[in-house]
Amino acid sequence: MSDDRPQDPTTRHPRPDFPQQDQEHPGWTGPMDPPPDHGEESYRGSGLLTDRAALLTGGDSGIGRAVALAFAREGADVVFTYLPDEEKDARETARLVEEAGRRAVPVACDIREEEQCRALVDRAVAEFGRIDVLVNNAAYQMSQPDGIGAITTEQFDRVLRTNLYGMFWLCKMSLPHMRPGSSIINTTSVQAYKPSPHLLDYATTKGAIVTFTQGLAQMVAGDGIRVNAVAPGPVWTPLIPATMPDTREFGKQAPLGRPAQPAEMAPAYVFLASQRASYITAEVVNATGGTPLP
Template structure:
């Protein structure tokens, strides 16, 4: 893939405006029936990693509910169309998961649409960059923690019974930022470290109930979040600082989610799988 050119978008960003267009697995992914019959909730499923997870899971036979912010409805419709083109079914639900009440509404919608749940993919996230500690607005810090950490906690809490009944699994999106935090992502990096700790704890809590809990830690991945939250000069060449020398594609991250959600990972729990282009995750 060629180097990423300088570009910016208004938050939350759209897939259509990305240059170059990212690969979500629409045509590149080859399904092997690894998730046939699985009922899946993907938060933040409108674009980026969430879209790639939805598309690859559809190729593997899953049925999905995906959440998105109201302002991301166009991207969500594209994701649903891509899922259907892959032979799957998805229902898009507009939701801002920063409150417990919103999470409960989504959980009830999931039960109504799917009749239960086999896999929870907690992927929705918020980030915004600043150069100095004093530049981080209090409302942003609160939003980052509410979206990234609190929503994950509440989702697992509310869906624990469903996942126990299906002997299902949870896969959380963390980040290489949990291990190599960047100063301009101060609050975001802290939430990803918190999620890593939460995953390890939840695996101990839910393991005796037959529920596996894991995480995927992406490195620099080409999604709308990048030009929508970073200045153009930091977007240019994004990902070239990795040992592999390039940005990652969303479908390359989704491969890790497919593995962790599948029966192939039946003895994998409490782990973080890095998809970082060579950056260490430890």
């Protein structure tokens, strides 16, 4: 049962220092200490997305799993992507969606490849007949504390193709299957505005996502389709032990003194996907734990 009483946001969830932990990319949820909270015990739906058809990338864990769970509890069916190495986590996301009484369609997909993006959209349309909500959430990062000289062309290409190309292709391919009232939500980051030097390439893509979101929103406004973004601050997901050299103090720099849990991000996506946000487009919802953004 959810506890909606006022709670101190600085102590509502675990605070660093955390144990040092390392995983191979892409990482998975099981070994994380403390375990991430996706809203399994707390998120209660109220029918905001009844019978919507959602397509979500990176839905196996972290923010993606929390969004899939919240969408399902709000009444949506969900097609979501995962990488083959993330199949165990993907099965858990599917279980949570189905437990909420909605359809889950997990699809192994590498969004760096245009044809895989095309097949993904085709699969979503075959399953649901349309796309009501597209959430571009999948991302890749790899910390390089040694500076730009340590960022290989291979890494730079992977970051851009995952974070930008995949989003571009999925928006372009999904729009013909979206009707007035549909919504696109992209995941940007606090890094778009306050880049950490060791995440130079990742931060570059997150800045581009803000610009892309605002431009596309104006392009499709006349079609009755809204385009927005969410900019998380530090969030406790498998990407952190899989890509960051030091997990012990992760999130301590936020004014609230801790990282967000994925469950704390999901309500922003629900709001932007719902009719309660019908006059909101070309906007970025900042969920940074207190870090001021422009």
